[in-house]
Amino acid sequence: MDSGARGSTRDLRTLVARMRQIVGDGWVYTDAHELRTYESDGLLQYHAVPAAAVLPGSAQETAAVVRACAEAGVPWVARGAGSGLSGGALPVPDGVLIVMSRMKRILDVDLENQRVCVEPGVTNASVSAAVAPGFFYPPDPSSQIVCSIGGNVAENSGGAHCFKYGFTTNYVTGLELVLPDGELVQIGGKALDPPGYDLLGAFVGSEGTLGVATKVWLRIVPSPETVRTLVAFFDSTRDAGQAVSEIVQAGIVPGAIEMMDQLAIEAAEPMARAGFPVGRRAALLVELDGAARECETRFEEVTAICARCGSDDVRVARDSAERDRFWKARKAAFPAMGRISPNYFVQDGVIPRTKLPEVLARIEQLAGEYGLIVANVFHAGDGNLHPLVCFDSMIDGQAQAAEELSGKILEACLAVGGSITGEHGVGVDKKKHMPKMFSEPDLDCFQRLRCAFDPQGLANPTKVMPTPRLCGEVPGPYRQHPLEAAGLAERF
Amino acid sequence: MRPGSIEEASVAMRELGAAGRAMRVRGGGTKRGWTSVACEVELETSGLAEIVEHNEGDFTAVVQAGVRLAAAQAQFARAGQMLALDPPLSGDGGEPAATIGGVVATADSGPLRHRYGGVRDLVLGVTVVLSDGTVAKAGGRVIKNVAGYDLGKLFAGSHGTLGLIASVSLRLHPLPATHATVQAQGDDAAALAGAAARLAALPLEADCLDLSWAGGTGSLLMRYSGPTAAARAGETTVFLGELGLADADVTEDDDALWATQRAAQRRDDGGVVVKVSAPPSQTGAVLAAVEALGGQVVSRPALGLAWVSLAPDDDLGERVERLRAALAGAALTVQDGAAHVAARWPAPAPAALQVMQRIKARFDPARICAPGTFVGGS
Numbered sequence: 058m059d060s061g062a063r064g065s066t067r068d069l070r071t072l073v074a075r076m077r078q079i080v081g082d083g084w085v086y087t088d089a090h091e092l093r094t095y096e097s098d099g100l101l102q103y104h105a106v107p108a109a110a111v112l113p114g115s116a117q118e119t120a121a122v123v124r125a126c127a128e129a130g131v132p133w134v135a136r137g138a139g140s141g142l143s144g145g146a147l148p149v150p151d152g153v154l155i156v157m158s159r160m161k162r163i164l165d166v167d168l169e170n171q172r173v174c175v176e177p178g179v180t181n182a183s184v185s186a187a188v189a190p191g192f193f194y195p196p197d198p199s200s201q202i203v204c205s206i207g208g209n210v211a212e213n214s215g216g217a218h219c220f221k222y223g224f225t226t227n228y229v230t231g232l233e234l235v236l237p238d239g240e241l242v243q244i245g246g247k248a249l250d251p252p253g254y255d256l257l258g259a260f261v262g263s264e265g266t267l268g269v270a271t272k273v274w275l276r277i278v279p280s281p282e283t284v285r286t287l288v289a290f291f292d293s294t295r296d297a298g299q300a301v302s303e304i305v306q307a308g309i310v311p312g313a314i315e316m317m318d319q320l321a322i323e324a325a326e327p328m329a330r331a332g333f334p335v336g337r338r339a340a341l342l343v344e345l346d347g348a349a350r351e352c353e354t355r356f357e358e359v360t361a362i363c364a365r366c367g368s369d370d371v372r373v374a375r376d377s378a379e380r381d382r383f384w385k386a387r388k389a390a391f392p393a394m395g396r397i398s399p400n401y402f403v404q405d406g407v408i409p410r411t412k413l414p415e416v417l418a419r420i421e422q423l424a425g426e427y428g429l430i431v432a433n434v435f436h437a438g439d440g441n442l443h444p445l446v447c448f449d450s451m452i453d454g455q456a457q458a459a460e461e462l463s464g465k466i467l468e469a470c471l472a473v474g475g476s477i478t479g480e481h482g483v484g485v486d487k488k489k490h491m492p493k494m495f496s497e498p499d500l501d502c503f504q505r506l507r508c509a510f511d512p513q514g515l516a517n518p519t520k521v522m523p524t525p526r527l528c529g530e531v532p533g534p535y536r537q538h539p540l541e542a543a544g545l546a547e548r549f
Numbered sequence: 550m551r552p553g554s555i556e557e558a559s560v561a562m563r564e565l566g567a568a569g570r571a572m573r574v575r576g577g578g579t580k581r582g583w584t585s586v587a588c589e590v591e592l593e594t595s596g597l598a599e600i601v602e603h604n605e606g607d608f609t610a611v612v613q614a615g616v617r618l619a620a621a622q623a624q625f626a627r628a629g630q631m632l633a634l635d636p637p638l639s640g641d642g643g644e645p646a647a648t649i650g651g652v653v654a655t656a657d658s659g660p661l662r663h664r665y666g667g668v669r670d671l672v673l674g675v676t677v678v679l680s681d682g683t684v685a686k687a688g689g690r691v692i693k694n695v696a697g698y699d700l701g702k703l704f705a706g707s708h709g710t711l712g713l714i715a716s717v718s719l720r721l722h723p724l725p726a727t728h729a730t731v732q733a734q735g736d737d738a739a740a741l742a743g744a745a746a747r748l749a750a751l752p753l754e755a756d757c758l759d760l761s762w763a764g765g766t767g768s769l770l771m772r773y774s775g776p777t778a779a780a781r782a783g784e785t786t787v788f789l790g791e792l793g794l795a796d797a798d799v800t801e802d803d804d805a806l807w808a809t810q811r812a813a814q815r816r817d818d819g820g821v822v823v824k825v826s827a828p829p830s831q832t833g834a835v836l837a838a839v840e841a842l843g844g845q846v847v848s849r850p851a852l853g854l855a856w857v858s859l860a861p862d863d864d865l866g867e868r869v870e871r872l873r874a875a876l877a878g879a880a881l882t883v884q885d886g887a888a889h890v891a892a893r894w895p896a897p898a899p900a901a902l903q904v905m906q907r908i909k910a911r912f913d914p915a916r917i918c919a920p921g922t923f924v925g926g927s
């Protein structure tokens with residue numbers, strides 16, 4: 058939006074001085090070389106320099122910083138670890154970047170209630186580490202060693218285990234928030250179902266547009282008794298997809314069920330050395346976890362289903378070292394792409410699981426049309442595709458062609474009733490695709506929520522919505538309803 | 550008023566909004582006792598009664614608000630599937646009239662919440678109609694999706710105060726073919742609650758874990774499903790024995806047991822049902838408070854949720870307040886019998902209430918949607 062109309066340089070100088078008072082001189086950065094670290098998040102093709110980056114050390118400081126921004130009319134963006142893949146933490150030029158990385162204390166580990174309370178800068182992996190071995194925190198994005206719980210909350214992050222266990226939103230029981238006007242508010246806590254509207258549900262996944270999370274209460278769960286892992290190889294992704302369907306139809310809920318296509322196997326194997334046979338069309342990694350007895354019985358069923366669906370090569374991990382190798386192959390697929398292609402985009406689309414063969418065929422056709430290579434890795438249980446679109450930015454026009462092809466893949470997902478993002482969020486990168494998934498009234502309805510939290514439009518203003526929107530006044534002065542006049546009810 | 554389509558509902562809502570006429574949505578009419586506030590107009594959802602999609606291979610469905618939950622379950626069951634939501638379907642043990650829309654709008658839940666989560670965890674998307682006639686959708690029809698705000702969660706449990714939930718898309722689960730339930734009795738509430746807490750801390754992957762307590766005695770019930778259900782239930786009896794609950798037994802013919810647990814969440818005789826939401830470690834305190842008050846309770850100890858049921862009495866309002874005082878820190882909401890109690894809702898934090906009021910003002914600018922039925926007095 059028009060940054061010119063928002064605070065002049067002089068106003069910004071006043072704001073910076075005020076922020077220095079709030080957090081201390083050392084925690085406000087304004088020099089170009091200091092700000093460079095914060096120009097991009099994990100999606101490096103976007104970059105912008107904020108006017109200042111501020112690192113609050115507490116919820117109160119965060120609230121004071123946000124209030125100062127609100128009073129100065131200066132937009133701000135919260136940033137966790139900056140691992141986001143949709144440009145969500147991309148700074149607003151001339152705005153303030155509020156970096157949560159100093160707030161990384163684990164405040165309370167309450168195993169009796171199966172809750173953990175953390176500051177937002179705590180990494181995802183350290184939550185599970187804090188409650189091991191009896192318990193764990195299930196949402197496990199591949200970036201879990203670096204990404205922050207605050208970022209997870211904002212993106213509603215998932216991971217390989219979310220088909221069975223659910224996403225961040227299913228684990229957040231409480232939040233302390235700084236609202237865009239600088240007010241500090243707690244919603245929920247250790248108990249489920251706090252009274253009133255489900256503000257937790259509204260906030261999780263809101264991509265930093267409704268406020269800053271300064272404290273997060275998370276539910277943890279008992280660690281499974283057993284984990285059994287296998288990988289099965291197939292002659293076609295269709296057969297592998299059929300196996301996925303039959304496993305789910307049999308009432309089996311695998312902890313994880315991941316698929317790689319031929320190109321992904323070929324790229325990953327030299328790096329992971331898991332012994333995956335190069336040349337096979339599909340690999341299906343299935344992991345069952347849970348109660349030992351149930352797991353054993355179900356594991357035999359899964360093995361039989363894979364064989365029945367055409368796999369002549371089912372390998373069961375004999376020990377945890379072998380299990381780790383299988384996972385290494387799956388997780389190597391992303392970085393390994395770097396070996397076979399100078400550049401690549403990671404796409405994130407979702408389809409109904411049964412449409413897998415159709416959509417994969419369409420992706421292959423599109424790749425052919427564009428003369429580009431697309432490898433596929435996906436969370437097969439929930440239909441979340443991660444096509445890796447390979448290109449060489451040194452070849453004129455290829456980056457643009459790859460970007461266009463990536464967009465076409467999303468359209469293919471939408472054509473079968475899917476979604477433009479399963480876990481990476483809309484951010485700045487996908488806002489142009491929002492109107493393909495949502496109508497104007499749908500977007501207007503989203504905006505109502507945003508305006509309820511942020512009528513000034515200062516919280517991460519250039520994200521999620523395809524076009525900038527202002528918040529109108531709430532229609533009319535507050536009218537008392539006759540029921541209220543009669544003393545029968547108040548307010549709502 | 551009974552719109553036969555979402556378009557008709559939109560016209561109706563717009564006209565009501567323009568005229569400023571207070572309206573309330575009526576689904577199966579099974580929770581009329583949950584509010585004592587009358588509205589000028591009732592908008593019935595019985596004309597929005599289509600199961601729009603049942604995508605068997607994808608374990609998803611799109612269902613209009615007026616579809617009865619029982620009817621939807623019957624259809625899903627034919628494909629070996631279920632919506633993992635099992636709230637009580639009627640208030641009086643009569644016809645199972647509860648509709649999908651009503652269950653979502655009240656975020657009601659039953660024993661299956663232990664494993665599968667509540668309404669908020671199973672709704673993938675919504676189509677809503679606002680009081681200015683706007684028809685909007687949010688979420689999607691796939692089980693994983695983070696595009697746009699999750700308005701499905703905002704509307705779930707909003708008690709019709711933000712607008713009409715016209716249809717929802719849902720995640721389904723496999724319908725287990727076999728079940729087995731362990732049941733143990735006891736007359737020491739603290740011991741029962743303690744045993745439940747021990748079970749909840751183990752990776753047992755049970756479908757349900759309930760307690761019930763009334764008149765100095767109670768029971769613990771744990772239900773397993775799947776091919777090894779009976780064997781796992783057997784192992785649990787041994788564990789319970791070690792915890793001092795000696796004569797736990799296992800039954801595979803357990804539907805009636807769980808129907809009783811669900812039914813105990815409701816009351817239509819002039820008494821009151823209070824939903825208690827607390828940290829799980831409070832379960833023992835909840836049972837003790839109920840014992841002191843002379844009521845009965847169904848508790849989901851791993852969730853920290855309980856439904857306290859008080860028989861008709863002259864001072865129900867005062868007894869609810871005593872319960873609130875005994876369980877300070879827990880949130881107590883009156884469900885059945887709201888007319889007998891002055892304060893139906895617990896007070897949310899003032900700052901949170903302000904956000905809720907701002908949401909209400911944006912979504913229902915005409916302020917016609919069930920005024921007076923929600924939190925904050927409200």
Ligand SMILES: Cc1cc2nc3c(=O)[nH]c(=O)nc-3n(C[C@H](O)[C@H](O)[C@H](O)COP(=O)(O)OP(=O)(O)OC[C@H]3O[C@@H](n4cnc5c(N)ncnc54)[C@H](O)[C@@H]3O)c2cc1C
Pocket residue numbers: 098099134135136137138139140141142144145146157177197198199200203204205206207208209210211212213214215216217264265266268269270271480481517
């Ligand atoms: C190699 C790699 C693998 C990945 N794998 C996965 C995966 O498997 N699954 C998955 O879901 N994602 C994955 N991601 C994406 C990313 O890690 C997640 O989106 C993560 O949650 C971002 O956390 P962050 O702390 O880095 O947030 P950032 O990138 O810093 O910020 C992300 C968004 O959160 C907002 N935000 C940050 N902190 C707060 C706060 N305290 N309050 C309010 N808003 C806040 C920001 O404004 C921004 O909009 C991956 C990323 C990488 C680089």
